[in-house]
Amino acid sequence: MFSADYHIHTGFSIDSDAPMEAMLLSAINKGMNEIAFTDHVDYDSKYYPEPDYDSYMPVFNELKEKYKDDINIVFGVEIGLENKWADKINALTAKYPFDFIIGSSHCVLTKDLYFDQKEYFGGRTKKEAYTTYFDELYKNIQTCHDFCVYGHIDFVSRYGMYEDNSLNYSEYKDITDKCLIALIDKGKGIEINTSGFRYGINGTYPSMDILKRYRELGGEIITAGSDSHRPEDTADHIDYAYDMMRAAGFRYVSVFRNRKPEFIKL
Numbered sequence: 001m002f003s004a005d006y007h008i009h010t011g012f013s014i015d016s017d018a019p020m021e022a023m024l025l026s027a028i029n030k031g032m033n034e035i036a037f038t039d040h041v042d043y044d045s046k047y048y049p050e051p052d053y054d055s056y057m058p059v060f061n062e063l064k065e066k067y068k069d070d071i072n073i074v075f076g077v078e079i080g081l082e083n084k085w086a087d088k089i090n091a092l093t094a095k096y097p098f099d100f101i102i103g104s105s106h107c108v109l110t111k112d113l114y115f116d117q118k119e120y121f122g123g124r125t126k127k128e129a130y131t132t133y134f135d136e137l138y139k140n141i142q143t144c145h146d147f148c149v150y151g152h153i154d155f156v157s158r159y160g161m162y163e164d165n166s167l168n169y170s171e172y173k174d175i176t177d178k179c180l181i182a183l184i185d186k187g188k189g190i191e192i193n194t195s196g197f198r199y200g201i202n203g204t205y206p207s208m209d210i211l212k213r214y215r216e217l218g219g220e221i222i223t224a225g226s227d228s229h230r231p232e233d234t235a236d237h238i239d240y241a242y243d244m245m246r247a248a249g250f251r252y253v254s255v256f257r258n259r260k261p262e263f264i265k266l
């Protein structure tokens with residue numbers, strides 16, 4: 001059965017030291033038919049500079065050719081979306097021939113949710129912090145045009161500093177629905193990010209209720225990604241994510257060519 005890990009980092013991201021080939025071999029060993037390398041670019045974060053694509057492209061092209069009988073590799077990127085950087089982000093996506101773009105919110109109002117955790121969450125109630133996150137996410141959808149799926153759409157709940165960080169969909173229904181509808185209207189998907197199994201929530205980003213809601217509202221574009229930064233984490237819980245898709249009513253998983261979704265039966 002077809003299986004694809006659509007969120008993998010390599011040593012070209014500053015937070016990974018894994019050679020691209022090691023990530024690739026691990027994915028092949030775990031039975032992946034296709035993977036997307038999605039190294040980071042975040043303009044507001046001091047921590048995720050643009051990869052050196054002059055060094056990146058020869059390595060990527062060589063590996064794509066070398067392993068073409070074993071796996072298909074997609075040229076992707078994970079861009080930290082922020083509406084204040086929309087022009088710069090749109091210029092980046094126009095410059096490189098990415099096949100697949102994850103747009104994620106790592107920074108909100110210039111604060112990195114992980115590295116600047118105290119600055120972002122410190123002065124805000126949980127309700128304020130989570131609502132602001134989705135307000136900004138909505139603005140990002142309106143201003144950053146070229147992404148394919150929104151990454152880990154309820155990511156704010158990973159780094160909250162509250163007694164209970166979980167994001168209960170029913171409490172944030174209005175703003176979450178507004179974002180999901182905007183994504184659907186613009187032909188954008190979401191991903192199931194399985195890194196939550198490695199970050200202590202024993203689940204995915206987003207949770208099942210948001211996934212179901214995206215489908216219920218008419219959304220059809222869905223990918224699954226491990227968000228691995230180490231070879232041992234590639235393909236992690238992808239089969240679980242595919243089961244979630246089926247349970248939420250999806251009949252197809254998406255792959256991307258030239259930023260356009262193609263649909264493969266689940």
Ligand SMILES: [Zn+2]
Pocket residue numbers: 078104106151152
């Ligand atoms: Zn991310």
Ligand SMILES: [Zn+2]
Pocket residue numbers: 007009078227
């Ligand atoms: Zn990532």
